[in-house]
Amino acid sequence: MPTLYSGYMGKVVELDLSSQTTRKYPWTDEDRRKFIGGKIIAAKILSDLLTGHEEPFSEENPLIISTGPLTGTGVPCSGRFNISALSPQTGLVTSSNCGGTFGLFLKKAGLDAIIIRGKCAEHTWLEIDNGRFTFHSADDDGLWGLNVTPSQERMAALLEEKWGAKRKFGQMVIGPAGENLVLYAGIASDERAAGRTGLGALMGWKNLKGISVTGNHEITVASPEKNKAWNKKFFNILRNHPLTGKQMPRMGTAGLVSPMQMRSMLATRNFSAGQFEHFDKVCGETLAEQHNIVNKGCVSCPIRCSRTVNLDGKPVKGPELETLGLLSANIENDDLELVLRLNNELDELGMDTISCAGTIAWAMEANEKGLWDNGLSFGNAEELVQTIRDIAQRKGIGDELALGSKRLAERYGGEDFAIQSKGLELSAYEPRRAVGMGLGYAVSNRGGCHLNGGYLVIVEGLGLFIDPQTPRAKADITMMFQDLMEAVAAAGQCLFSTYVFFPSILITRPNGPVTTVLNKALPHTGGVFRAINKFPLAIQMHMPILPHTKAFENATGMKMKMGDFIRCGERGYTLDRQVSVRFGVGAKDDKLPKRLTDTPQDPNNPSTKVPLDTMKKTYYQARGWTQEGRPKVSTLKKLKIV
């Protein structure tokens, strides 16, 4: 349906792979106001389509690719797109966010979102050209079975041959892991990936190897002059901020290894410790000095946090913090070059580095404890390249490792040290030294995810330094951060743009008086956060700490003050939860393995474990959910979900 708002293309299309037909999906301006874009559009569509009886690997499970209204408008860090579905890994509603150019070209093709239902009868790849869909055989074209980079290169060559010209386009593909239904297979787009929660396996199940998209639609903005003027400011804010202007461009997320080590937050030996004795061999500084060639960024981003490293004389994408930590400290591997090799191999095979590394760490401990004789052991990482290939091809122990740590622990025992939540392995942040992050991991809609969990580590030691062991105020701050990040992602922007939420002085002067007072005061301000969470609409203005809302208004023409923005995020977050509730999710699933909740990391300090039950109770209250973890009817009404 055409729209009054700029930034949107005004079209959502439903594609049925089984019958190879398309139809317009009804999407109104009221929907745009309520569910602004990206993952929240997808949450609403999933809520319309899923009843609670669908299986992840079924024709009824739609793969929804959606964009935000800011993508393509020139607003900084807006080159993101979202993929949502019922996750093969968790069995619940999930979303995975990805950079690159696919989102931009999807909008140039005239589409805000595509809903992909059904299943192709044969291995297929899909070409989208200005809203026209063409199916090609992935077997005849020699795509099926190829790794991620050769697949994308082959697809590009085929398109150039067909078009007789080098047109610009976006693309996304799965690798062998997705084809072989590895439950944590990801989807790759250029060098970026929608890695988590196994959406690549769903694409593989649908026999869809890849999608290319191009078009020549103009993406309009509501006030071009205001938009450009604000963009200039926004770009400068990002470039002058110590995190987005210095640390991230210089070291990427890998720069967090050292501060995490310092604060005992670096998951080590399958989360049994928080410090790795050889961390200096694998930290971001070493990576930057010895291996990094250049930093790269997604389209429209001035931060450019991505690493390009030298591996065997070839430039390849470098590891993110999560991968770096989990493939080094967590499996006791101090060989950084091997980390780069494993990371590259995982990217090429198309699987989630976090879940794969987490599963391997569990398997190493299970082997050590005599639960599962699999030949893997801590400190012996040389053979892992082959293990990873076996996972992608589902050979030998790889066939079992492809199931992830939750299912394996159900099979072999060792659930206490299967470091996952809702079936999704945790990221490299050890939550016993950042208990708010622990709460986030446990309650997150998509499982053990640091971002969907609210990323409280940023205030618990990686930016601000509020007491990492206290549960005070953590639930309320978690809710606010989750909602804010939900809205930023839905608008089409990268979550790293939210670093500017923290005024520079707090980062540059961590021991300064302002920072010290704030660190001391924040645990006692739960009530303030609670009040804002409860009545966000009272904030009817733009705040300097969140330049995103003004950018949103300038680009779309839609009213979006800070309060409206938080409310949209809350709506999206609650909607995801509400759909998962239909699949039986509740407080019983918002949990962490016993290692993190019952065993102190430091035996001499009983507070170094996650007091999950206390925080969960407050969290449900703050969210307006029942103590069983289900959104109350009054909450759903307040959010205009029902």
Added chain:
Amino acid sequence: MAAYSITDKCIGCGTCANSCPVGAIRGQRKALHSIDADICVRCGLCGRLCPKGAILDELGNRTTRIPKKSWAHPVFEETCAGCSLCVVSCPKNCIRIGDPAYQGDTHMRAILSHPADCIGCGLCVKACPIDAVHLEKAASEAKEPAQT
């Protein structure tokens, strides 16, 4: 989509079809050519090459031929943030993000890597979110550097 179009002044010389960077122009030799409105990216190259002024721009205005030596090329300013929106918009693939000046340099700007291929369409200027690029005619009309 608004796109360029061809009037019946077209003599079918094929100049536009041979040079269209996205392959949007079709037609038999010595017959009226046409532009596929679904493919045209509005770079305007056809208009600047057509010897007969047979091309209309997306607003329906008649275009005129401009000799190649008078085409303007993008100049990137110090404020460029290397966001690569121009790189993605360039139909001739002649812009890229420059190399770091030293190990650890993080402030890379866009550069015109293939000046000989540049058609001076200005799509990079249109794509830039912060006005960090503008078009300039070469000061001297010396021969352009060869493609690298």
